[in-house]
Amino acid sequence: MINNILSWAEEDRPREKLLMKGKAALTDAELIAILIGSGSRELSAVDLSKLILQSVNNNLNELAKLSINDLIKFKGIGEAKAISIASALELGRRRKESEVIKKPKVGSSADAYEAIRPYLMDLTHEQFWVLLLNRANEIIRPQQISIGGVAGTVADPKMIFKAAIEHLASAIILVHNHPSGNLTPSQADKDLTKKVKESGRMLDIPVLDHLIFSDNGYFSFADEGIF
Template sequence: MADSDPGNLNILNWAEDDRPREKLLKKGKAALSDAELIAILLGSGTRSLSAVELAKLILKEVGHNLHDLAKLSVTDLMKFKGVGEAKAISIVSALEIGRRRTEAPVPKRAELTTALQFYRYLKAFMLDL
């Protein structure tokens, strides 16, 4: 039986509902804490810290401020024990995608005002049902 204590370092020993990846799949991305999302990017922790605990340590260092986290460089992140170049690059890349998303224009959606417009729009989706 799985140990549901998140203090247990090996995430594989946690209850399935407490594991970040499984939690995302079952409950959706909004159900995860910032630390759990970062832990997914990290993939693993250290011998003494789980990925979630390592993520919490990183967040604590920046005052739990994602804007300040986004200012950290790959080199800054690599100062944390257990964060090598690949993990640091994953975090920096994810934060950069988030930054770019905020700057990207939201595509204008077509107005559907007639039955024919609705039909044409939904036809592609309905063909495979």
């Protein structure tokens, strides 16, 4: 019977090991085993992967030089599995060539406004977003929280901090737009800001600002000293 990964004990399965311990815990052979899914009648997927690696002295750079025809010479490796291995190695090569994209840093309300502007420009209805920041005040990502109508939108603090916790944010900036262009905060805006800020203090995820966005400018709670 073919040694399929699904027939292994759970703690021995590379996929489960990756989920439990993280990708760095897997050996090169285990990572390749995930790609090929099953081995041959004689070898498990991991053992077959070890055999392939041994043929290139366990050197991934040399493995990347093998052609599809070279790979399918191994019993248990068909064209589809060979293509999976070659594709993964090609992605790794391209990653090395890619430049690391520097995350934009927020040092002022103007920086926050420019970062969120592409997401809120020209909208005719209200939306509520948060900028999730790391410890260096670099933007991890902008995250949409809710979509409303022309006159308002509801933002649930639980959803705000769910997004922050999921992305390991160290701080957040609240943003919502006023399609009318009126930048005066409503009492509801003030109450929500206070509520979210207090929640952030308890969770050790500080709320640095709340921007009211319009196409022609913004209102910053922090800049106006009512934060």
